[in-house]
Amino acid sequence: MNDRIKKLRDQSLNAINRLDAERALLVTNFYKSGIDSKVSTPVMRALTLNHILVNKFICINEDELIVGERGSAPKATPTYPEINLHSLEDLEILDSRHKVSFKVDEETKRIYREEIIPFWKGKSNRERIMRSMAPEWIEAYNAGIFTEFQEQRAPGHTVCGNKIYHKGMLDLMKEVRDAATQIDWKNDPLASIRNEELKAMEIAANAIILFAHRHADKLEELSDEPGNSQRKQELLEMATICRQVPAHAPRTFHEALQNYWFIHLGVITELNPWDSFNPGRLDQHLYPFYKKELEDGTLTKEKATELLQSFWIKFNNHPSPPKVGVTAQESNTYTDFCLINLGGVKPDGSDAVNEITFLILDVIEEMRLLQPGSMVQVSRVNPDNFIHRTLKITKTGFGQPSYFNTDAIVKELVRQGKSLEDARNGGASGCVEAGAFGTEAYILTGYFNLTKVLEITLNNGTDPLTGKKIGLETGPAELFRDFDDLMNAYSKQLKHFIDIKINGNNRIEQIFMEYMPVPFLSLLIDDCIANGKDYNAGGARYNTSYIQGVGLGSITDSLTALKYHVFDKKTISMSGMLKALSQNFIDFEELRFEFLYNTPKYGNDDDYADAQALSVFELFYAAVDGRPTARGGISRINFLPTTSHIYFGSVIQALPDGRKAKEPLSEGISPVQGADKKGPTAVLKSASKLDHLRTGGTLLNQKFTPSFFDDEESIEKMTALIRGYFRMNGHHIQFNVISATTLRDAQKHPEKYRDLIVRVAGYSDYFNDLGEDLQNEIIQRTEQGL
């Protein structure tokens, strides 16, 4: 990287994460003016965005080429009091906590104490949600049966498509006006709502143009200051770019990147949507600009690289907004889950790998930044050299990019009813979630603790941790005559809690529809404009709500141990088993040894154990898939944990698989940590017995020592491993390439490993920022022996 990039990258790496009260203050003052009682909610939200964008501080960092910061400086992170209101105590925790801290200065605390908290107390969306939830939802939520994504952040979970590369905001405003003229005032009962929504979209589109123009003004101002003439020239060029985009469609590579970046800032300033926002298929979007400009001689490969590197730094400047009521465990990450997609297929199904794909891989390798995350889409039509190149980055132990099966993703999306072309324009975002980019709102609603439901089943509806009856009385476990009795009871209990979760989801969707429209995001995702409907109200072409199953390995091994020892081999009675679990295996150490070492386990390509994974999959699928949601969407399942398997483990006592109380559960569809003894192919075989095509994503983590990537021959073997898994419809695989010795040393000497990034569960994070238990878990994960 050149000096400019090195400087900007250092600035980004060294910037202190801090809380920035500017947005909260602007929003609060705007609401205080009382305008909200005079206009509709969508219009109020659009005017709020406009108020922020025309008043916020314009930050232009020295020597940068892509401009725009969400806060007043890199890593100055705004808050969203209309969604979740930080208490003074929250601010103290954020400021002082050891991991993933956000510095909060006295002035910010004062603003919160005097302005923000008094105004928003009782009015934030989080409080609105919590007030609306049924008592059984609250009980299940408190017991750790499930989590709720929208409690602290707005639903986002979407990815930008191709539209912004050939349409400017002025074009979209025209579309909005056209849509408004199409409103059927006579027959459409929603006519006035549509009209308000479209009005709001137009205001939002105009706001982002004003925001860009303010940057242009500032750039011109800076160019008047004394300094070197080359930079002056640059500043003027950048000003021109900011007057072109996003008002008009981009014409050049540089404009395309700057255009996306303004739009990105618009989305993450409007609200705090999940996964921030994401350019998605970046190599596809940029290729036409790159090709044309190379031919015209207006761009070089070096210049394109520098611009991409600048773009990467921009993402890294924007940590995920801090939550409230935080525990380090539940939200200890700065990652905001942007996931750049590379490769895959074109809309006609042909190989989409191009020169930009490889150029971006170079950028990823050289920049080594936490954000944006990156992944490669691997289709059978993609060449092997694309995988080889990527594996060489994986080998460096950086944890990126991860590997996704395009052919499976397309089939998953088509099964859900998307057109083939929309499916091929899709990919994965967040951790592993499949989606149709530019056309789908695919909202994650919460993690679901599949294993906790077993614990409650074994205790006849009571949570042994609290003694509260929160589930159904499915009968005392001691009276189950056979394994089928147990599974029937589990099935009823699972359905019971899924019903509670889905009822809650529907209520929360209604709240967002009514109170928190996002007119700016709605401009970007088709067909919100044509439908005259907000993104949060089901305006997108496709609307999906996911529940994420967690702990598949743990529930599978627990059920298998029950089947094997209680019902098949009868090594122990059910009451003996329950006693051992309630005593956390104290005085039952020999039994625990049997459970750990002499019991079939998921992840070894052993049908006896894997059968339980399939049963749980089917029950979960049947309970969720296809159920309609409030905004006109459909409920679906996927399997990913982020870090929730640690939280979910902490609310469960000992399990029949030999896991002791409060230890983490397994993550994604990976086997229980250390349970896989037959090597990676057996893990992949076990995992592929699940029907990935009926999910919206699964996460599989495999740890390898760097030696598996040593030479060309090893790289080819790893390629074959990926290809083999994908041939069996595996959705995703990621590699943690690191030695356990290194990790232990990093635990002892964090100061020496400040740049150590590991893949946690679908995303990468700094090892130092992980909690000790998560660090231990990563160390323990079976290293595949040679």
Next chain:
Amino acid sequence: MNKGLIFDIRRFTVHDGPGIRTTVFFKGCPLSCWWCHNPESHSCYPEESLKSLNLDGKKFSLKEMIGKWMSVEEVMSELRMDRIFYTESSGGVTFSGGEPLMQSEFLLELLKECKANNLHTTLDTSGYTDRGIIENIQPYADLFLYDLKLIDDTDHIRYTGVSNKPILENLIYLISEEKQVIIRIPVIPDITNTKKNIKAIIKFLSHLVNERKSASSIKISLLPYHSIAKNKYSRFHIDNKTMHLKDLTKESLIPLKNEFEAEGFTVRIGS
């Protein structure tokens, strides 16, 4: 039905032939090389072994049977499990040991079954067997990983327990039959890695070269000594005569590689 004594079947082996493979380890070996990595494979009988494990501050012992009598079908069902990965990697199955040729009837049945399933087969062998056996087996083995240790017969007997006569003859036979062979030379300090032995190996291999067989078609793998099996020796109470030897790095074998390459052979370090 014919059964074989197998002490391990390992999947995703990446050092026993091309691609991703499953390796079947036969128990029983006529040789007893000082540096053997699999000392538990020497005896021709199943053995019970206790593995000591700590859990919750208590000591537990895990009983393991080293060696299990398995039918051809039982082995085949394991071998079929990773077919998709063999396909993707141009891999297959490898028979190793111990010495698979010691259970030649069982091996032959397995090899035939593999070929009937269109699996690539590799035989990792010391070559210590009768000519008749190797003649029967070779049509079903696609690749031989063939150990060549010591040329001096007295030394060979001293360090491996058997004469190298059949080994050298069988190697000449396989080469003359134009079989795919990779000659593996375990590089053991002061034992195989002596000036005298290396010279003798080069001389022996040079005799295999003729108009039909170029030197470069002779493929050699130099395997650096490492003490990875140290724990196994103590676990199985077997006397380890190479305890004192230090591990060799790949880099330290470069001069040796150059020496073989100077003769025109195709050489690589490591398996």
